[in-house]
Amino acid sequence: MDISRRLFFAIFSLLVGMLFAVLPHLETILAATGDLAIVCTTDTPATERPDQVTLTWSDDPRTTQAVQWRTDCSVSDGWVQYREKGNDATTPSELEAKSALIDDANLPNDLRNYRFSATLQKLRPSTSYLYRAGSKQKDLWSDWAEFRTAPEGAAPFSFVYMGDAQLGFDRWGPLLHAAFERSPKPAFCALAGDNVNVGNHRNLWDELFKASAGIFDRYPLVPTLGNHDYSKEEDPHLYRQLLTLPEKGPQGAMPEHNYSFQYGNALFVVLDSNRPTQAQAVWLEDLLSHTDAVWKFALYHHPMYSSKGNRDNEEVRALYGQLFDKYHLDIAMQGHDHAYLRTYPMRAGVRVNSPAEGTVYVVSVSGSKYYSQDAHDYTQVGFTDTSVYQIIDISTNPNRLTYRTYDPQGTVKDEFSITK
Ligand SMILES: [Fe+2]
Numbered sequence: 313m314d315i316s317r318r319l320f321f322a323i324f325s326l327l328v329g330m331l332f333a334v335l336p337h338l339e340t341i342l343a344a345t346g347d348l349a350i351v352c353t354t355d356t357p358a359t360e361r362p363d364q365v366t367l368t369w370s371d372d373p374r375t376t377q378a379v380q381w382r383t384d385c386s387v388s389d390g391w392v393q394y395r396e397k398g399n400d401a402t403t404p405s406e407l408e409a410k411s412a413l414i415d416d417a418n419l420p421n422d423l424r425n426y427r428f429s430a431t432l433q434k435l436r437p438s439t440s441y442l443y444r445a446g447s448k449q450k451d452l453w454s455d456w457a458e459f460r461t462a463p464e465g466a467a468p469f470s471f472v473y474m475g476d477a478q479l480g481f482d483r484w485g486p487l488l489h490a491a492f493e494r495s496p497k498p499a500f501c502a503l504a505g506d507n508v509n510v511g512n513h514r515n516l517w518d519e520l521f522k523a524s525a526g527i528f529d530r531y532p533l534v535p536t537l538g539n540h541d542y543s544k545e546e547d548p549h550l551y552r553q554l555l556t557l558p559e560k561g562p563q564g565a566m567p568e569h570n571y572s573f574q575y576g577n578a579l580f581v582v583l584d585s586n587r588p589t590q591a592q593a594v595w596l597e598d599l600l601s602h603t604d605a606v607w608k609f610a611l612y613h614h615p616m617y618s619s620k621g622n623r624d625n626e627e628v629r630a631l632y633g634q635l636f637d638k639y640h641l642d643i644a645m646q647g648h649d650h651a652y653l654r655t656y657p658m659r660a661g662v663r664v665n666s667p668a669e670g671t672v673y674v675v676s677v678s679g680s681k682y683y684s685q686d687a688h689d690y691t692q693v694g695f696t697d698t699s700v701y702q703i704i705d706i707s708t709n710p711n712r713l714t715y716r717t718y719d720p721q722g723t724v725k726d727e728f729s730i731t732k
């Protein structure tokens with residue numbers, strides 16, 4: 313074979329190889345490069361049987377529990393049946409759900425389905441309930457599952473915090489399940505945004521719900537919005553349609569984008585860092601100045617201390633940072649940078665000696681997309697190319713917080729504690 317023919321075959325083979333490498337990621341690439349409408353399919357189209365049963369909080373975790381699920385459009389009624397665990401002889405209480413038709417014109421094998429949502433009220437604190445969701449007309453129900461309401465006041469508990477899920481749900485699912493196999497069971501799971509890669513593409517949420525089956529129907533999901541949940545659109549409407557969250561937030565902000573709740577002796581503030589506004593800061597200061605919580609956490613997407621210099625979020629830092637300092641936030645739980653970073657305790661932009669004097673800022677990633685990381689004087693622990701989850705344990709008498717980061721093998725990759 314002459315040299316020009318060899319060269320031709322070499323280039324041809326390279327191009328074919330590149331094409332096959334790119335095809336599986338076409339949706340990701342197109343979504344990242346523009347607002348192209350793209351026809352997708354879902355592996356898990358809705359059926360008449362309820363699935364994607366998900367717990368969230370839209371109100372007080374001590375006395376309420378929001379339940380959501382989906383069916384195909386042949387189902388016209390939705391109900392939650394529930395009772396206290398242990399009262400097996402009693403007839404379950406019932407609550408009718410609201411339904412919403414969810415369209416996705418880009419999903420021809422699941423164009424429309426119903427999302428049902430019901431918020432159970434007047435529950436008893438620190439109490440386990442059994443529940444199932446479904447249709448009375450069709451007599452089709454989810455399996456009975458169990459949830460537990462939050463304690464009335466201070467009590468030991470733990471929760472899971474994970475960074476961007478976004479891509480690689482086949483590996484993210486086992487990581488999430490591993491977090492909830494730990495004992496004692498965490499109370500809920502906080503996700504720091506970029507929940508999926510293109511927020512208004514329902515097939516990607518289907519992947520998330522499939523990977524999390526058996527978890528979010530027992531342990532509430534506490535989500536926030538990342539840039540990929542917006543994905544260059546003005547309105548991440550699917551996030552709000554799929555998840556029932558508190559509607560009271562900053563003046564002028566979309567409902568459910570910013571919210572807060574208290575669990576035990578801890579305050580959790582969830583912020584939409586895609587839309588940092590002065591009204592959001594006013595709302596945040598009102599919350600932080602009126603709480604008597606021992607522990608204060610914030611959950612939002614864009615880090616105040618970034619992995620890389622070109623990923624700085626100055627506007628977010630300027631807006632939230634002074635309030636975190638003034639009211640002494642304990643831990644800021646962030647995502648976006650696709651590498652793990654924990655800062656030294658920080659106050660007014662500089663390192664301080666202990667968490668008693670400042671706030672610890674964490675960037676974490678749970679999906680399979682990784683970025684590199686620069687060295688910074690604010691980095692206490694940093695590493696790359698590893699998906700992790702965090703378990704934060706809160707104990708009382710004395711008030712102590714223990715934070716641990718685990719890799720997929722269950723190895724502790726980072727750890728610190730704060731005693732108050
Ligand atoms: Fe992001």
Ligand SMILES: [Fe+2]
Pocket residue numbers: 476478506538540648649650
């Ligand atoms: Fe991300």
